[in-house]
Amino acid sequence: MQTDNSSMSLRCEETEEDHSGAGGRLRAAWDPSVSGRRVIQRLLGVEKRYAPSPLYVSLIQQEPQRREELAKWMLEVCCNCGCDETVFPLSVSLMDRYLSVTLSAPRSPRCLAAACILVASKLSECDSVTSDALCTNAEYDFLPANLREMERIVLATLRWDTAGVTPQDFLPHFLSSLEDLCGEDSATLRRHSDTLAAMCVCDWRFLGATPSLVAAASLNCALRGLSDGPYSVCSVLAELCRTEPVVLEHYSEMIERALRQRLGSPPAAKGDEMEDERAGTPTDMREIDF
Structure with a gap:
């Protein structure tokens, strides 16, 4: 049986792109066969599974400053470490889900945030961010050993279900x-x-x-x-x-x-x-x- 080589290619067509968030890494080309409404429907079917609990949301709404400051720090760390754009939202989702279960912050909230960045980076990137880089960005508020232990706690709490929808x-x-x-x-x-x-x-x-x-x-x-x-x-x-x-x-x-x-x-006027x-x-x- 003859095949038409011009209509199908089995090559991995990665391209070298110099994105600000990608750091010049190799990225796979966009595949239209795994996009569109079919994929959207599947994502819609599982997104609520990774939502934070209503109780956690209500508690955060009473005192939102601490979470917002922590999320801003996580964004700054992801930018400093050149993480992919998918790492930041996934890391915040992991943190919210962890806190939804425990309803209490650890002794070092930045250690928790860094552990979530570490897990998200391992899921999203070929070259994940290092524990030393995370400790440096936290000005050594915690040590690499503390970070690895917090990573194990986060994974155990979430039962290794970490590939959330963002x-x-x-x-x-x-x-x-x-x-x-x-x-x-x-x-x-x-x-x-x-x-x-x-x-x-x-x-x-x-x-x-x-x-x-x-x-x-x-x-x-x-x-x-x-x-x-x-x-x-x-x-x-x-x-x-x-x-x-x-x-x-x-x-x-x-x-x-x-x-x-x-x-x-300034706020826009009503008739603007x-x-x-x-x-x-x-x-x-x-x-x-x-």
Whole structure:
């Protein structure tokens, strides 16, 4: 039997990309056969399994400062260590899930946060962040031995179920589904959406929202900030993440308000133009005061 070699290739087509978050690592090419609505439905089916408990969410809402400061520190560490963009949201998800079970912070909260970064990096990257780098970023608030012990505690508490679902898991599939509806550059949209989703991960007000809703609202805001005119795919995104358009619109407005607060912009007047209210989305998360 003859085969057509031109229609199928078994080569691993990795490419060397110089991304700011990827550090020039080899990355596999995007495979359209494992993207789109079929994958979105599977992610939607398991995302609630990795959600923090309602009791934990209510406790954090009473005193959100400590979690927000810890999440900001985790973002800073991930940036300093050149981690992949998927490491930060997964590490915060691991921390929230751990605290949902224990409902008490360890003696060194930074050690817990660093252990979650370490686990997330091992899951997401070929060259994971080192324990020495994490201890250095924490100014040796803990030692490598303490970090390894905390890593074992986190894994045991979560029963090794660590591959959680985050907003960054949905973004490429949402973008793939919207490819025919928007003419924006997908790489730029992904970068802006990643920035907004990372901001939501830090912000306690989005703690109870599902990853799919955060991803859809972040992408919706990114599209508004990048398009020249009044352009919206809210209804399509709402259908993709199985929610009502009014709910997605509400979270999109929450993101826009949070973004203005981070950038130090004054609140928009009620009668202002839509473009003024949704002024340009920053391309680099370091431009936002997390």
